[in-house]
Amino acid sequence: xxxxxxxxxxxxxxxxxxxxxxxxxxxxxxxxxxxxxxxxxxxxxxxxxxxxxxxxxxxxxxxxxxxxxxxxxxxxxxxxxxxxxxxxxxxxxxxxxxxxxxxxxxxxxxxxxxxxxxxxxxxxxxxxxxxxxxxxxxxxxxxxxxxxxxxxxxxxxxxxxxxxxxxxxxxxxxxxxxxxxxxxxxxxxxxxxxxxxxxxxxxxxxxxxxxxxxxxxxxxxxxxxxxxxxxxxxxxxxxxxxxxxxxxxxxxxxxxxxxxxxxxxxxxxxxxxxxxxxxxxxxxxxxxxxxxxxxxxxxxxxxxxxxxxxxxxxxxxxxxxxxxxxxxxxxxxxxxxxxxxxxxxxxxxxxxxxxxxxxxxxxxxxxxxxxxxxxxxxxxxxxxxxxxxxxxxxxxxxxxxxxxxxxxxxxxxxxxxxxxxxxxxxxxxxxxx
Amino acid sequence: xxxxxxxxxxxxxxxxxxxxxxxxxxxxxxxxxxxxxxxxxxxxxxxxxxxxxxxxxxxxxxxxxxxxxxxxxxxxxxxxxxxxxxxxxxxxxxxxxxxxxxxxxxxxxxxxxxxxxxxxxxxxxxxxxxxxxxxxxxxxxxxxxxxxxxxxxxxxxxxxxxxxxxxxxxxxxxxxxxxxxxxxxxxxxxxxxxxxxxxxxxxxxxxxxxxxxxxxxxxxxxxxxxxxxxxxxxxxxxxxxxxxxxxxxxxxxxxxxxxxxxxxxxxxxxxxxxxxxxxxxxxxxxxxxxxxxxxxxxxxxxxxxxxxxxxxxxxxxxxxxxxxxxxxxxxxxxxxxxxxxxxxxxxxxxxxxxxxxxxxxxxxxxxxxxxxxxxxxxxxxxxxxxxxxxxxxxxxxxxxxxxxxxxxxxxxxxxxxxxxxxxxxxxxxxxxxxxxxxxxxxxxxxxxxxxxxxxxxxxxxxxxxxxxxxxxxxxxxxxxxxxxxxxxxxxxxxxxxx
Numbered sequence: 001x002x003x004x005x006x007x008x009x010x011x012x013x014x015x016x017x018x019x020x021x022x023x024x025x026x027x028x029x030x031x032x033x034x035x036x037x038x039x040x041x042x043x044x045x046x047x048x049x050x051x052x053x054x055x056x057x058x059x060x061x062x063x064x065x066x067x068x069x070x071x072x073x074x075x076x077x078x079x080x081x082x083x084x085x086x087x088x089x090x091x092x093x094x095x096x097x098x099x100x101x102x103x104x105x106x107x108x109x110x111x112x113x114x115x116x117x118x119x120x121x122x123x124x125x126x127x128x129x130x131x132x133x134x135x136x137x138x139x140x141x142x143x144x145x146x147x148x149x150x151x152x153x154x155x156x157x158x159x160x161x162x163x164x165x166x167x168x169x170x171x172x173x174x175x176x177x178x179x180x181x182x183x184x185x186x187x188x189x190x191x192x193x194x195x196x197x198x199x200x201x202x203x204x205x206x207x208x209x210x211x212x213x214x215x216x217x218x219x220x221x222x223x224x225x226x227x228x229x230x231x232x233x234x235x236x237x238x239x240x241x242x243x244x245x246x247x248x249x250x251x252x253x254x255x256x257x258x259x260x261x262x263x264x265x266x267x268x269x270x271x272x273x274x275x276x277x278x279x280x281x282x283x284x285x286x287x288x289x290x291x292x293x294x295x296x297x298x299x300x301x302x303x304x305x306x307x308x309x310x311x312x313x314x315x316x317x318x319x320x321x322x323x324x325x326x327x328x329x330x331x332x333x334x335x336x337x338x339x340x341x342x343x344x345x346x347x348x349x350x351x352x353x354x355x356x357x358x359x360x361x362x363x364x365x366x367x368x369x370x371x372x373x374x375x376x377x378x379x380x381x382x383x384x385x386x387x388x389x390x391x392x393x394x395x396x397x398x399x400x401x402x403x404x405x406x407x408x409x410x411x412x413x414x415x416x417x418x419x420x421x422x423x424x425x426x427x428x429x430x431x432x433x
Numbered sequence: 434x435x436x437x438x439x440x441x442x443x444x445x446x447x448x449x450x451x452x453x454x455x456x457x458x459x460x461x462x463x464x465x466x467x468x469x470x471x472x473x474x475x476x477x478x479x480x481x482x483x484x485x486x487x488x489x490x491x492x493x494x495x496x497x498x499x500x501x502x503x504x505x506x507x508x509x510x511x512x513x514x515x516x517x518x519x520x521x522x523x524x525x526x527x528x529x530x531x532x533x534x535x536x537x538x539x540x541x542x543x544x545x546x547x548x549x550x551x552x553x554x555x556x557x558x559x560x561x562x563x564x565x566x567x568x569x570x571x572x573x574x575x576x577x578x579x580x581x582x583x584x585x586x587x588x589x590x591x592x593x594x595x596x597x598x599x600x601x602x603x604x605x606x607x608x609x610x611x612x613x614x615x616x617x618x619x620x621x622x623x624x625x626x627x628x629x630x631x632x633x634x635x636x637x638x639x640x641x642x643x644x645x646x647x648x649x650x651x652x653x654x655x656x657x658x659x660x661x662x663x664x665x666x667x668x669x670x671x672x673x674x675x676x677x678x679x680x681x682x683x684x685x686x687x688x689x690x691x692x693x694x695x696x697x698x699x700x701x702x703x704x705x706x707x708x709x710x711x712x713x714x715x716x717x718x719x720x721x722x723x724x725x726x727x728x729x730x731x732x733x734x735x736x737x738x739x740x741x742x743x744x745x746x747x748x749x750x751x752x753x754x755x756x757x758x759x760x761x762x763x764x765x766x767x768x769x770x771x772x773x774x775x776x777x778x779x780x781x782x783x784x785x786x787x788x789x790x791x792x793x794x795x796x797x798x799x800x801x802x803x804x805x806x807x808x809x810x811x812x813x814x815x816x817x818x819x820x821x822x823x824x825x826x827x828x829x830x831x832x833x834x835x836x837x838x839x840x841x842x843x844x845x846x847x848x849x850x851x852x853x854x855x856x857x858x859x860x861x862x863x864x865x866x867x868x869x870x871x872x873x874x875x876x877x878x879x880x881x882x883x884x885x886x887x888x889x890x891x892x893x894x895x896x897x898x899x900x901x902x903x904x905x906x907x908x909x910x911x912x913x914x915x916x917x918x919x920x921x922x923x924x925x926x927x928x929x930x931x
Contacts, residue, residue: 005523022527023917086523150478156448202438205445209489212482341498349494356490372587373504380506385498397557400587404553404580405508416496431554 006432007301008081010260013071017078024079027090034093035084041100042080042091054080055100057107059327061299064103072296111325134179138236141178142215145171145187149212157204161195168192175237182237186211210357227316231355240313242322250311250324253277254332255284257304258362258411259422259432267292273300274362274413274422275310275321281336283362284310284321298323302423302432305329316354319361331430337364337409340381348415360415362422367407370400370421379419382407390420395433402426434460438492441485449477454484463487509583517549521928525551528921529558534566535883536921541572543929550578560584560591603629608644615648623652631660639669646675653679658686677732682795684758688732693761695729696753698722702766702776717776719785721746729753742784754788759801770801774808783809790814813839818850826850827859834862841873848882857889864890864897871907876914883918891919 012018023029024044031051033042038059043051044067052067054076063073073081084091096104148171152160168191175184190211193204217224217232224232234240254277261272269290276283288298300306308326312318338344344363351358368379370389377389377396389396399421402408408426412419423432440458459467463484470483517525521544528536537559544551551559556577563573570593574581585591599617602610619626630645637645646664649657657679664676680686701718730736733756738748762773777786786809793801794816802817806829813833818826830847833839844863847855855863867874879886894912898905 005526018530022530026917026920086520149482150476153445153478153481154448154450156446156451158446158448201442201446205442205485206489208445209482209486213486216482216486345497348496352490352493356486356493358493369506371504371506373501378499378501378504380504381498384500386501386504387498397560397584397588398554401553401556401580401584404583405506416493417498426553 003081003085003301004303005082005085007303008078008085010301011073011081011296011299012078013073013296017071017073017075020075021078021082024075025082025086026079027083027087029079030083032093033080033083033091034096035088035091036094036096039096039100039104040080040084040091041096042076042083044076044079052076053099055103056081056084057104060107060111061326061328062107063299073299137177137179138218141175141180141183142218142236144174144178145183145211146215149208149215152208157201157208160193160204161200163191165191180237182235183211183214184237186214186235213357225316227314228355230314231316231357234313234315235357245311245313245322246324248311250309250321251277251280251282252307252309253280253282254329255306255308255310256331256430257300257302257306258364259302259413260300271296271298271300273298274411275300276362276364276411277310278332278335283319284312285319285361286310286321286323303430305331317351317358319359333428334364334409334425337366339366340383341365341379341385341387342383344387358415360413362411362413363419364409364411366409368410368412368421369405369407370396370403379410379412379421380407387414387417387419390414390418393420395421399424399433402431434492434495437463437488441488444481445485449481453477454481459484459488460491463491507583507586510579512550512578512580514548514550514578516552517544517547518928518931520931521549521925522552522555524921524924524928525555525559528925529555529562531918531921533880533883533918533921534562534569535881535885536918536925537562538569538572539884539922540925541569541576543925545572545575547929549576549929550580551576553580556581556584560588563593564590608641612644612648615645616651619648619651623654624656626652627657627660639671642667642669643671643675646672646679649679650682653682655683655685658683662687681733681756684761684796689757691726691729691732692734692753692756695722695725696750696757697761697765699750699753700762700765715776716779717782719747719750719782721749725749751785751788754785755791755795757792758796759789759792759798760796770804771808774804778808787812787814790816794820813842815842815846818846823851823853827856831859831862834859834866840866848885851885853885854887855885857887857893860886860890861893861897864894868897868908868911869899869901869904871904871911876911879911879915879918883915883922886915886919886922888919888923891916 009018009021012021029044031043031045033040035041039055039057041053041055043053046052046067052065054063054065054067054074056063056077063077065074065076067074067076069075168187172184172187172191175181175187186207190204190207193200193207195204197203214232214235217228218236221229221232230240255275256278258274258276260274263270263272269292271288271290273286273288274283275286286298286300288296288300290296305328306326307329309324310321311324313320313322338347344365347363351361365379365381367382371378371380371386373386376391377393378386379389380386402424408424410421410425411423411430412421414420421433423430425431436458437460440455444452444454456464456467466487467484470487471480474480474483521540525537525540528540541559559569559573560577560581563569574594577584581591582594585593599614603614606614615626615630618629627649630649634642649661661676661680661683665673665680667673667676677688680688683689699719699721701720703716703718705715734749734752736745736749738745740748743751759770759773763769766773766776768776774786774789777783777789786805790802790805790809790812792798793805794814797820799820802814802820806814806817810832817829821829826847830843833843844866847859847863867878894915898908
């Protein structure tokens with residue numbers, strides 16, 4: 001079990017923790033260190049007389065430290081992990097001390113409790129009433145939004161750039177009031193169309209049509225197949241019980257964390273962790289929402305491999321998933337990937353035919369070469385077919401440097417004909433971009 | 434399909450109140466659905482939204498990859514050198530996070546010394562470091578191998594090496610490139626360099642002439658003098674000044690001869706009185722002659738003194754002494770350097786000693802410089818640094834690091850002229866000064882000069898702690914910072930030696 005330094009540093013909650021963690025990755029700061037096949041532990045000199053006791057569960061990725069820091073993982077955890085990544089041979093003690101054994105035992109008990117089925121007593125009548133009230137609110141919100149869309153279409157979108165932030169914020173808030181947070185997010189996205197860019201009109205119309213499709217689907221939901229109903233309700237903003245979901249059987253596989261995208265939305269950090277099941281060839285999106293000051297439940301680092309059981313949210317095109325349980329593991333070789341861009345395009349066609357309103361998704365594609373053509377970067381497949389790399393792609397130089405003009409199997413994210421590589425296999429090692 | 438979509442967007446722009454979708458532009462496969470939509474929805478907005486959604490999804494489903502003909506592709510050549518090991522790359526990663534050019538140069542030097550190269554994923558970051566810090570460029574070129582050279586073909590900012598021939602650069606390059614070519618040729622063969630400049634002289638404008646002329650300082654010799662003398666009648670003041678500046682460095686040029694003539698006439702030795710074989714020392718009288726060649730004032734000598742301790746006449750003499758080779762004194766007085774300097778060791782003449790130091794530096798006379806620093810232990814001669822070896826420089830610097838007045842200049846000169854790590858003793862002396870002045874020498878000072886700071890200073894850091902409470906506190910933080918940087922330096926060495 002081991003992680004690269006980059007993987008460890010992505011677990012840090014902020015830049016200050018990364019910096020402090022690096023400072024503590026220094027033998028002189030640690031009074032004692034040890035490791036067995038599951039846990040790494042150490043005692044770090046602090047400002048007090050008693051050193052801080054720090055431990056890391058490498059199988060289930062968890063950190064614990066006796067320091068008073070509210071950050072998670074704290075700088076001691078990061079420092080210990082970095083030291084272990086660099087110099088495993090100095091972790092000479094193999095017998096875990098009592099404070100480590102106690103923690104591991106507690107974690108095992110907690111895991112057992114989580115997997116036990118919970119009996120929940122539900123007042124069904126009250127629940128039905130709440131659901132009905134919500135449906136009514138959502139219906140009203142949908143009607144209001146449909147009127148807005150029709151007004152926009154009737155009068156033309158030419159004046160949309162003049163509307164301003166408050167207009168879209170106002171409408172989004174009305175959707176939140178209507179208990180349709182998904183629609184609120186779609187309205188915000190519409191308002192965030194880059195009106196200063198050439199071609200904004202096409203982007204705006206696409207997003208407008210997405211909203212129209214969702215609300216039309218919602219208005220006719222009873223006539224739709226069950227899974228499509230679930231997709232539409234998800235887009236509206238109806239959630240599904242994660243506890244109930246976790247009780248279902250999931251897909252067991254060795255998953256590679258292809259990449260992580262982090263955004264800030266209303267003071268909440270949203271982590272999009274893209275996973276790929278090596279044996280099942282299944283892709284998954286695991287979301288994590290972090291409020292400032294709270295530690296992360298999931299410790300996923302791009303490039304990490306884990307043996308895990310994932311449960312997928314029901315959908316025509318399953319992507320979002322929850323991790324039921326995970327154990328970190330070593331890398332394994334890829335088995336099946338998309339051979340070329342035609343295969344990707346065929347999948348895109350299939351997915352669009354099932355559900356026209358879609359977000360970007362990942363693909364692992366065989367042997368792509370980054371090439372420059374007419375001042376733009378493209379990815380060429382093994383059959384000389386090309387898809388464009390997104391204009392604002394920041395890792396082009398790292399990608400080009402890894403490639404050297406040779407093809408690489410890459411993990412890309414995108415849709416239609418615009419993609420961005422998030423990782424590539426270089427000399428059989430997955431490198432995050 | 435593009436036409437259909439554009440039709441949708443144009444209609445959306447104008448609004449359904451003013452424009453309808455042109456159904457003839459729809460793909461055949463959608464025409465029937467379009468008709469059905471018209472029949473099912475009674476208002477124009479719903480018809481438009483329905484049809485537009487159909488076209489939108491038809492477009493999404495129909496995406497195929499591009500087939501581009503004639504794409505120019507190149508590949509990087511295979512590497513000839515081995516990559517630096519994982520340990521070394523781990524340190525490199527930390528050095529990059531630290532954003533320390535000093536540590537990066539240390540790492541690159543180790544990498545170059547062991548004839549290794551960096552892994553491809555690290556190349557873009559260190560290329561960017563070299564864009565910001567030109568001093569790293571040659572090292573980066575050495576350590577990025579064939580991959581780096583190939584990447585540079587895509588990014589002009591990374592073209593540190595010269596891809597053109599010298600001939601091409603001289604004929605068509607930028608001024609900076611032409612300067613480098615001339616400098617290199619002058620180093621190799623000064624006559625060839627002179628001929629090269631002379632061959633293009635008449636075609637160049639004044640600004641270029643003066644910049645290229647300055648490069649003749651490399652390999653400057655007596656053979657250059659006749660041509661440089663002709664440039665004193667050029668139209669451009671810049672060119673004349675550049676030529677004069679070069680001629681002032683040549684002992685036998687007309688300018689220096691002018692200075693020398695006036696100075697010679699200003700120097701007299703008064704013999705000391707002797708009685709019964711015992712006498713007082715000879716003394717040196719410095720006095721301008723009654724009439725002075727006015728030409729010297731046109732050739733860079735100021736008439737009026739700008740220093741309190743010199744009268745106008747004395748200041749003229751001082752300037753002349755700065756501009757005349759010190760060896761001339763040996764011819765005039767038939768004495769060696771030490772004895773000549775002894776004549777300046779009195780209250781009246783001591784103030785002229787720095788002028789002799791400047792002259793020794795201008796005419797690159799290390800013997801005279803050594804004699805002067807021996808004779809005048811109270812003044813710091815920064816010009817000495819460029820002529821001393823590292824060991825001599827350190828010995829000289831240590832003498833002046835204890836003085837508050839001279840220590841800052843000494844430190845600045847050490848940073849400019851040092852090419853290797855300082856000794857522990859020198860570093861300790863520097864830190865004993867800088868530790869007391871945290872506002873002047875904060876962490877960025879140690880960050881920028883870490884490549885000079887030896888690891889051996891570690892045990893001495895505590896002993897540099899100043900007395901006053903505030904400086905003591907900040908020094909404590911600074912020590913932690915220095916130790917972190919030194920740790921990275923040590924890890925670099927270990928990374929390559931393992």
